[in-house]
Amino acid sequence: MPASTQLGSQLVDLCSVLLLLCCFAIVAQRRLSACVDLFALQSAFLAATAALVAFLTGHKHIYFAAALTIVIKVIVLPRILRKVIERLNVSRELGMNINIPAGLLICGALVIIAFFITQPIIPLGYLLTRDSLAIALAIILIGFFTMIARQKAITQMVGFLVMENGVFLGATAAAYGMPLIVELGVFFDVLVAGLIVGIYTHRLQDTFDSVDTSTLTVLKE
């Protein structure tokens, strides 16, 4: 590999590692508003990674996806979630299914699993972003774990969004991004999901006086 490509590849790796670190920070965070802020930060890193890949490869449509990421995931969605948190008057997540140190250890194991699974595939790739595939898979798994471990609807939403970030990173890593029309569709989907969860949390709050999704299991007449 020529030196400049190697440097570019290392920069992409570094950016994706920052995304992964944000995931761990979300897992270790109790305050809901801080979780949302960390998600916004992670999305900003995602946009930076995408822009970097676009710059290094010359694929113009990735710039567009990066811009969309900033508008929707760094500005609009966090704002919606923050409003929901303000109106619900909940600031902390108490009573998690799994405590934080154990959660961190499980996430460490998830990362190792992700790396182990992608190990046979990665050497076959020739793109300079190929290492990010492992990180993307790890982010998806951690997002999934967050949705399982947390009980508040808002953190579950953050977990879902983190998974989505992982999928986006994976697509960028494996194939330099999806076709523009697919990306537009996905962004629209995420935005709508954010709005729906906002409304749904309000309904949850109105009905049960809490946004704890485990109350939904007793939804019987």
Added chain:
Amino acid sequence: MQSFIPIVLVVVQLALLLALSPFVVGLIRKVKARLQCRRGASLFQPYADLAKLFRKQPVISSTTSWIFTAAPYIVFASTVAAGLLMPVFVSHTPLNFAGNIIALVYLLALGTFFLILAGLDAGSAFGGMGSSREAIVATLAEPAMMLSILSIALTAGSTNLSTIVHQSALMEGVVVAPPAHLMALAALFIVTLAETGRVPVDNPATHLELTMIHEAMLLEYSGRYLALMEWAAGIKLLVFLTLIVNVFAPWGIATSLAPSAIAVGLLVYLGKVAALALVIGVIESMFAKLRLFRVPEMLGAAFILSLLALVFFYTLKG
């Protein structure tokens, strides 16, 4: 003449560690004072404190055993020995043959062990409490420290500190695996804050019984024993700062024994340690002390970071 140089180097390194450590403590205190809009004590106040303590007559409780009087010497000696094992301003350490990075970690652990014993020995409630807390922090910090140091050792292909520092200094800023490097650095920094009793874990400026860890173990000490313990704590802080500075940013360290290289190495080293002390002072001003049961979460995060550093070393080769 040639065999004379290593001895001089060791003596200079020893003198530097002993002389610089109170200054670093004073510098951190000064930074904190300035950030709180106070003038603060002089940078050389810790020297005066030590000198005064050495002149005072020690008072020893009649319930203590020999461990109580032996512990300050053991703690001091093991910390200084750890300091002599690592490169400070020249990448070739003369005492290199005596032990590698693992020996360094366990020399520091030996000091911690005797500190804990000394805290228990006097039989006061606070000492025992401090010892039990220190034991928790030390056990949780050690795996993170070992893993982060091992990930760096893997990068250099050797557990010998001199080799690690020398190789990375010769690379002139090219890092083989930047993500691994960065995460190991973050982990080691958290461990440093925990092991040296700085703010998110312990508050070195307080004697409030509910919060203190390190100070609680020293409560029964006075006179020259207290001076030795405090000096050893200062040296331990300096050892950790030097470890971070030289392993993660060794650029500028003298890689040969030419006088000009050594002079540059010395100046760069002083600058880097001062900068890092500044960072610690700022962090101490920015954060409140963590509640004790949150400390395992922070050290757990450090452990995960160092684990990831190891994993990334194997998988992310660019």
